[in-house]
Amino acid sequence: MEEGNCSTVSEFILLGLSDLPELSVFLSLVFLLLYGVTVMGNLGMITVIRVSSQLHTLMYFSLTHLSFVDFCYSTIIVPKMLTNNISKDKAISFLGCMVQFYLFGMCVITEVILLAVMAYDHSVAICCPLLHMVIMSQKLCLGLVSVCYLCATVCSLIHICIALEISSYRSNVVNYSFHDLPPLLSLACSDVSMNELVVYTVTSFNEIITIMIILTSYLFILVTILRMCYAERRHKAFSTCASHPTAIIVFDGTILFLYCRPISDYSLENDKVVTVFYFVVIPMLNPLIYSLRNKDMKAALRKIWVPRYLLRKCFF
Template identity: 65%
Template sequence: MDEENCTAVSDFILLGFSDAPELRVFLFLLFLSIYGVTVLGNLGMIVLIQVSSGLPTPMYFFLSHLSFVDFCYSMISTPKMLANILNEDKAISFLECTVQFYLFCTFVVTEVILLAVMAYDHFVAICDSQLYMVTLSRDLYVELVSCCYLSGAMCSLIHLCLALQIPSYRLNMINHFFCDLPSLLSLACSDMIVNQLMLYIGATFYKIIIIPVILTPYLCILITILRMCSAEGRCNAFSTCASHLRAIAILQGTILFIYCQPHSGNIMGTDKVTTVFYTVVIPMPNPLIYSLRNKDVKETLRKVVSSKILSYRIFS
């Protein structure tokens, strides 16, 4: 590699969707709408769970943190992307880029592990329902959620420390709309064998550990459901798991497509579109999926809305 073309950088240029300037207004309005629904939906779910004493725990404790994580990693990437769609200046400082990568990676890893914990929660709720609140005590589920955040932060810290060791880059133009690690590594001049090895280890761990950890409880749940005599019981059990399985399928399938396949250089068309789906769209449907499929959430929402309408009529 020609070292003369390598230099230390103080900022990067996020090219984003500059290859489609005629779609700028359309893309801005589309992503702004999605972002608005994401923020309102996830914050609404958190507030609804916090203000209601009728929603049982720990299932909804986990759900409130899932909404919080979705809200956070949408906040990290989407506002900058929206600004870059309309602005000619698409620069992002080196510090801002590394912070964006670190926080985004933290919350994505946290969500992956949190979904695995929620699978265990559903397993206990269906297969050992009589001891559900005893098995998943408050101390335990608080510790489980804390471990999710800690695991995400530590995993991201390892990648961040390795990325900070990169001395120089061939270019400062990132063919992406946010600072993703593979995009940064593709621009590095030095040997990235350690960074790539850690990405490979992470992807391998994800495929052989996390996915089986998520699927195993649902296999046990399926066996338990098929043994149920009551058709209503089977329907309720399927309804309990359907929303979570849908959220898992969307997130896990996209992660497998993006990070568990070999890359060559910069992110190109298909991968960029998939990454948009993964970073912008995925945080949006979770509160809608859970609220529309869960009768407890719908009933609580109905009571809250009814009480607000009644209060408005009394004081108006």
């Protein structure tokens, strides 16, 4: 139904990163390479943890779910984005947009909460090493991971309800790489101030709660490490949790920049470049961060690959 310059839409046109065909092909090749590394890195991380008995601990159980979520939200966005970049038909149905947005939001929020759970697990492991397996029991760990998915499902439902409340749009052309809420709100014809407030409130609440858990956990970790008498124990404690803050800073920093500010401050031209870092680069970096800076992971990789190399050398 037409309402002046506004209308309901049955599909959206996702313009992607560039309107230049030559640049689009180049970017598609780059993103395809990064996506390939993301898939191999995250699925490889899950496989290594599953087949290595020394990694069957609560910390690596959480890391398995982190890799799974990274793989999922990258897969939800990147293949469609690559198809749009190299195809003349850049349309996506309204239902497809909503499904993509819901699944993407659920995965991202799960990762936000999961990073806080991992920080808490690290604090228990360092501050109470003898009681770690008692406190972080298998039942509790399963419960915490389930809470991550449950909270993410609820928050994502809130965001999708906000999107569905928009009845008409000025245009169905979205100057973005995927269907996200900020560019959608910017195209709405109706007053979306309440929608913006809900988005800002829900996102900020999630970030504040998880960051408080993370900061509190690392405060306890820092105090415990400073009280240690031996330098070797301090080094081991630092190495246990050194990779986790890096992942938190990169991921949560991007979330804060993209969503915890007024919609009026958004610049789609600039923000769509940041979102590429968000759903292409970060899922690729996490396996590298946790494998290259983790002694247990490197030891597990050596046990898996070195014997195979020796067998090939001996028999071939």
